[in-house]
Amino acid sequence: MTDTSALQIAIIGGGPAGLMAAEVLSQAGLSVDLYDAMPSVGRKFLLAGVGGMNITHSEAAEAFLSRYGERRDAIAPLLADFDAGALREWIHGLGIETFVGSSGRVFPRDMKAAPLLRAWLKRLREAGVALHTRHRWLGWNDNGDLRLATPNGERRVRADAVLLALGGGSWARLGSDGAWVPLLEERGVVIAPLQPSNCGFEVAGWSPLFRDKFAGAPLKHVAIRLDDEEPRQGEFVITATGVEGSLIYALSARTRQRIAETGSAILYLDLLPRHSPEKIAAALARPRGSRSMAKHLHSQLGIDGVKAGLLRELTPAETFADNTRLAAAIKALPLRLEHPRPLDEAISSAGGVPFEALDSNLMLRALPGVFCAGEMLDWEAPTGGYLLTACFASGRAAGLGMLDWLRERR
Numbered sequence: 001m002t003d004t005s006a007l008q009i010a011i012i013g014g015g016p017a018g019l020m021a022a023e024v025l026s027q028a029g030l031s032v033d034l035y036d037a038m039p040s041v042g043r044k045f046l047l048a049g050v051g052g053m054n055i056t057h058s059e060a061a062e063a064f065l066s067r068y069g070e071r072r073d074a075i076a077p078l079l080a081d082f083d084a085g086a087l088r089e090w091i092h093g094l095g096i097e098t099f100v101g102s103s104g105r106v107f108p109r110d111m112k113a114a115p116l117l118r119a120w121l122k123r124l125r126e127a128g129v130a131l132h133t134r135h136r137w138l139g140w141n142d143n144g145d146l147r148l149a150t151p152n153g154e155r156r157v158r159a160d161a162v163l164l165a166l167g168g169g170s171w172a173r174l175g176s177d178g179a180w181v182p183l184l185e186e187r188g189v190v191i192a193p194l195q196p197s198n199c200g201f202e203v204a205g206w207s208p209l210f211r212d213k214f215a216g217a218p219l220k221h222v223a224i225r226l227d228d229e230e231p232r233q234g235e236f237v238i239t240a241t242g243v244e245g246s247l248i249y250a251l252s253a254r255t256r257q258r259i260a261e262t263g264s265a266i267l268y269l270d271l272l273p274r275h276s277p278e279k280i281a282a283a284l285a286r287p288r289g290s291r292s293m294a295k296h297l298h299s300q301l302g303i304d305g306v307k308a309g310l311l312r313e314l315t316p317a318e319t320f321a322d323n324t325r326l327a328a329a330i331k332a333l334p335l336r337l338e339h340p341r342p343l344d345e346a347i348s349s350a351g352g353v354p355f356e357a358l359d360s361n362l363m364l365r366a367l368p369g370v371f372c373a374g375e376m377l378d379w380e381a382p383t384g385g386y387l388l389t390a391c392f393a394s395g396r397a398a399g400l401g402m403l404d405w406l407r408e409r410r
Helices: 016-027 043-048 061-066 069-081 084-093 114-126 180-185 208-214 246-250 252-262 277-285 293-301 305-314 317-321 323-331 386-409
Strands: 008-012 031-035 098-100 105-108 130-132 136-140 146-150 153-157 161-164 192-197 218-226 232-238 242-244 265-270 333-337 348-352 370-372
Touching: 008 016, 016 031, 016 114, 016 386, 043 114, 061 069, 069 386, 084 098, 084 105, 084 386, 114 130, 136 180, 161 386, 192 252, 208 305, 218 246, 218 252, 218 305, 232 246, 242 246, 242 333, 246 252, 252 265, 277 293, 277 323, 293 305, 305 323, 305 333, 317 323, 323 333, 370 386
Parallel strands: 008 031, 008 161, 031 130, 161 370
Antiparallel strands: 098 105, 136 146, 146 153, 192 348, 218 232, 218 265, 232 242, 265 333
């Protein structure tokens, strides 16, 4: 086996996955060049931290893994080697303290992404990682060299191993534009179509009165479910075209799949998750005298504002004359969703490079020496730290996989 220190490594993409792989490889003594199309690295990471950088989650391992849905078995080996606890320890090693919020989400002590990224980039540069910004990957030439568009014209780079960590298809303005899809398809890699995940959805159309009055209004302390699943509590926001927000994102994968299968999906909204149907019916049955139903709902159940507006919007008028039916509507208000919002508006994307196209080192079977990591892989997860954790873990796994492959072939 020969020394690997003279080998040249190219990483395309400067998000968490690419940067983590660069750290693994540079610590092993390899020469690493990292290329990113944007003027600076980590742009989506920084924007995700606006308002509070949720880096991971503190829940138990089994619950944590369940957040990856159909891809939990593919993500499990990555997290077995670098889980939420390991990620927190790694962050602490950068001099950034973390804490667990009341929801179980984990944040840097100052709630900001920028100090973490600055400390990380300082360590990478000190380890010899060369960062090349404004370098957009264009694929390969006939000799197998990487083609990179730069402000000074096209550049060609020969590398002994390549990691692609180009992100998914959302937030194109930050570099995740999915432009890599045809470049890999040309090389025989079958790509699962990119789709919006953690996204908003459109309804058939709000009435003008409801839309004008409540677009942008949050619904707090509610619960939603799809079919007979266990309801999830939280909040979401009414938009001009439909709904968005954390509670909607939590069900986005199954909602999107249901729409693809049947043309629409019905979410059942519980406006008062802490009240039983019997308690609601009893409150509605109390005499209201000359008060309007709107005032009665407000005084007896605290239903007003956007909750009252949504109840009126989605419930036939005759329901308000029947307390039993009205109580049932309050506990299971049907909200029909017809389309996900466009991919570029989504927080993340589903689809990408299937795990079946990769070996255990995350190397493309069709392209020996080319590895993939991060959101460009075909997996998805809700917000809450799960996305970032898997991106970090996959970047680390790909870096270790590259080391193994290089050592074996040398």
